[in-house]
Amino acid sequence: MSDRIFGGIGLVVAAFYIWAATIIPESFMADAIGPKTFPIIIGVILAICSVVFLMRPDPEPEWPTTGSLAEIALAALVMMLYGMLLPELGFVFATILATAYLTWRLGTRPVASLITGIATSVGIYVVFHLILGLSLAKGPFGF
Amino acid sequence: METLASLADGFIVAFTVQNLFLALLGCFLGTLMGALPGLGPANGVAILIPIAFSLGLGPTPSLILLTSVYYGAMYGGRISSILLNIPGDEPAMMTCLDGYPMAQQGKAGEALSLSGIASFVGAFFATWGLVLLAPQLVKVALLFGPAEYFVLFTLAFATLGGISSTNQAKSAFAAALGLAIAMIGVDTQTGVQRFTFGEMHLFDGIDFLIAIVGLFALSEVFIFLEHHRGGAAGKAGAMQIGSLMPDMATLKRCVPTMGRSTVIGFIAGVLPGAGASLGSFLSYSLEKQIVDRDGKTFGKGDPRGVVAPEVGNNAASGGALVPMLALGVPGSGTTAVLLAVLLSLNITPGPLLFTNNPDVVWGLIAALFIGNFMLLALNIPMVGLFTRVLLVPTRILMPVVAMISFVGIYGISGSTFDLTLMVGFGLLGWVLRKLDVPLVPVILGILLGNQMEVNLRRAMTISDGDWTALFASPLAIGLWIVAITGFVLPIILGRRIKSGIEAQRPHEAVSDGD
Numbered sequence: 001m002s003d004r005i006f007g008g009i010g011l012v013v014a015a016f017y018i019w020a021a022t023i024i025p026e027s028f029m030a031d032a033i034g035p036k037t038f039p040i041i042i043g044v045i046l047a048i049c050s051v052v053f054l055m056r057p058d059p060e061p062e063w064p065t066t067g068s069l070a071e072i073a074l075a076a077l078v079m080m081l082y083g084m085l086l087p088e089l090g091f092v093f094a095t096i097l098a099t100a101y102l103t104w105r106l107g108t109r110p111v112a113s114l115i116t117g118i119a120t121s122v123g124i125y126v127v128f129h130l131i132l133g134l135s136l137a138k139g140p141f142g143f
Numbered sequence: 144m145e146t147l148a149s150l151a152d153g154f155i156v157a158f159t160v161q162n163l164f165l166a167l168l169g170c171f172l173g174t175l176m177g178a179l180p181g182l183g184p185a186n187g188v189a190i191l192i193p194i195a196f197s198l199g200l201g202p203t204p205s206l207i208l209l210t211s212v213y214y215g216a217m218y219g220g221r222i223s224s225i226l227l228n229i230p231g232d233e234p235a236m237m238t239c240l241d242g243y244p245m246a247q248q249g250k251a252g253e254a255l256s257l258s259g260i261a262s263f264v265g266a267f268f269a270t271w272g273l274v275l276l277a278p279q280l281v282k283v284a285l286l287f288g289p290a291e292y293f294v295l296f297t298l299a300f301a302t303l304g305g306i307s308s309t310n311q312a313k314s315a316f317a318a319a320l321g322l323a324i325a326m327i328g329v330d331t332q333t334g335v336q337r338f339t340f341g342e343m344h345l346f347d348g349i350d351f352l353i354a355i356v357g358l359f360a361l362s363e364v365f366i367f368l369e370h371h372r373g374g375a376a377g378k379a380g381a382m383q384i385g386s387l388m389p390d391m392a393t394l395k396r397c398v399p400t401m402g403r404s405t406v407i408g409f410i411a412g413v414l415p416g417a418g419a420s421l422g423s424f425l426s427y428s429l430e431k432q433i434v435d436r437d438g439k440t441f442g443k444g445d446p447r448g449v450v451a452p453e454v455g456n457n458a459a460s461g462g463a464l465v466p467m468l469a470l471g472v473p474g475s476g477t478t479a480v481l482l483a484v485l486l487s488l489n490i491t492p493g494p495l496l497f498t499n500n501p502d503v504v505w506g507l508i509a510a511l512f513i514g515n516f517m518l519l520a521l522n523i524p525m526v527g528l529f530t531r532v533l534l535v536p537t538r539i540l541m542p543v544v545a546m547i548s549f550v551g552i553y554g555i556s557g558s559t560f561d562l563t564l565m566v567g568f569g570l571l572g573w574v575l576r577k578l579d580v581p582l583v584p585v586i587l588g589i590l591l592g593n594q595m596e597v598n599l600r601r602a603m604t605i606s607d608g609d610w611t612a613l614f615a616s617p618l619a620i621g622l623w624i625v626a627i628t629g630f631v632l633p634i635i636l637g638r639r640i641k642s643g644i645e646a647q648r649p650h651e652a653v654s655d656g657d
Binding site: 002003006010017020021024025026027030031032033034035038039042043045046048049050052053056058061063064068071072075076079080082083084086087095098099102103105106107108116117120121124128132133134135136137 | 319332334340539566577600
């Protein structure tokens with residue numbers, strides 16, 4: 001069933017892609033086949049493969065339980081928030097929070113997670129910023 | 144002779160303090176990443192690329208660092224295979240079969256040093272193979288026109304699923320997905336926007352580094368979260384190494400095995416779509432056929448069963464560099480990632496690389512020779528250091544990996560949009576892995592998409608829109624035949640070989656790509 005759903009989504013993506021390719025504006029510097037042809041070929045390949053998934057699906061993969069799925073979704077959300085808040089909070093604070101969350105969810109006790117978070121964040125800051133001179137996000141406090 | 148002179152020049156490039164240090168650092172980090180289950184060569188190199196760039200390393204130093212990581216990971220994978228029966232990365236899977244039984248018999252040290260020597264032999268002779276074969280392949284590649292290049296790219300995608308692929312539709316889908324992503328952004332030939340929908344961040348296209356780090360490294364973190372696997376790979380008690388000295392008689396008995404496996408591994412590496420995993424699988428299977436027909440000793444701790452796959456995967460990793468450097472078309476996951484290094488440094492891989500940037504090519508090859516000796520030293524006398532790393536629990540390790548990924552990507556662009564996009568790619572990678580869609584073709588598609596299109600359009604412009612130009616030369620027809628055979632053959636043979644490899648796969652998930 002998973003492969004059938006995947007094939008269905010694939011077909012929609014392919015259709016959208018081909019449509020988006022057809023609305024690419026023509027340029028006055030046209031070459032023999034133009035900017036549309038190759039994307040359309042790709043879209044057609046996506047569509048053909050999707051039809052194969054629909055017709056001959058593989059055996060069902062082992063999907064995680066709802067709990068694990070929520071786990072992944074939450075972790076992704078935390079990582080996205082991390083990405084967005086990085087300039088607001090500064091590298092050190094944002095990284096402490098994100099690392100502590102991930103470490104905690106992988107099974108460390110809360111206090112130990114916070115310590116791991118601080119150690120990781122400060123460690124990366126020292127190695128990559130102070131020693132190697134990489135630019136990291138500066139927050140309101142300058143680090 | 145000309146080759147040897149170039150190689151000598153390469154050694155001059157490699158023998159600077161900075162390059163030697165980077166080679167050593169790369170070898171160390173590579174062995175570490177190889178040893179740790181969950182971090183393989185492909186995602187290890189992927190995480191380090193943005194960091195190497197942000198540090199402002201030039202082309203040769205960056206390549207030396209990252210290829211040393213690649214070679215190192217091939218060495219390091221065996222450590223946890225032997226000690227824990229968990230392969231550190233995919234190519235080390237076959238090493239579990241005889242390595243772990245040896246460790247159980249109290250001969251872990253012997254297995255480690257034998258496999259270390261085996262890794263050295265495989266990598267050393269494969270690097271010689273690279274020296275001799277790559278310039279020859281360059282001569283062929285110079286005959287390629289745009290049409291032939293387009294077919295060559297098609298060939299790379301058609302064969303990338305590999306001989307072990309059971310579902311070619313999924314490989315093809317993955318490749319097309321990668322190509323589709325590569326099309327986003329300004330069309331270089333006409334200057335029109337494609338698939339950007341007015342989103343300013345997409346005008347320059349999607350940086351392939353973001354896709355690579357997201358697909359490989361972050362999806363790995365999600366896999367670990369899914370299984371709540373936070374513990375350490377190793378337990379303190381199980382890590383007794385014992386004496387490191389193999390006895391000379393055993394070593395001598397392994398010499399013919401090393402010879403055969405080097406050749407097989409190297410060929411498996413050069414062929415498109417094979418890579419190190421297949422190299423070790425073929426070496427082990429063939430060796431078993433030759434020296435242990437009745438199945439008496441293999442699988443029960445035969446030293447030759449440890450040597451064969453280790454020689455095989457290291458020889459294959461050297462072989463896989465041949466098409467990557469000479470043609471610009473990688474045949475495996477990690478060489479695809481290494482191609483990304485070249486492309487982001489604005490170096491066009493392929494035949495012109497050897498004439499335009501000989502210092503890069505030969506400096507790199509010389510560094511590989513030097514790195515091999517460093518790896519031998521790191522992997523036999525100092526192997527105890529790496530076994531201790533296996534005691535670090537993944538609940539600490541994986542967040543660190545994630546954070547370093549963020550640091551690297553933020554370092555190149557400083558854009559929060561890119562970070563969010565990377566998380567998106569991480570999720571996409573997780574879903575694709577669940578559905579058994581290979582990630583390497585996606586990466587390769589993103590990397591090669593624009594070049595593939597440019598070559599197609601050039602060929603069409605030359606022929607004035609006549610599509611038969613793609614089949615006009617004997618070279619192109621030959622490439623088409625290989626491409627079609629490479630795509631169709633796995634549909635016939637794939638299930639058998641795949642089940643052979645699958646049967647050896649332990650239950651633990653192993654990082655993707657080789």
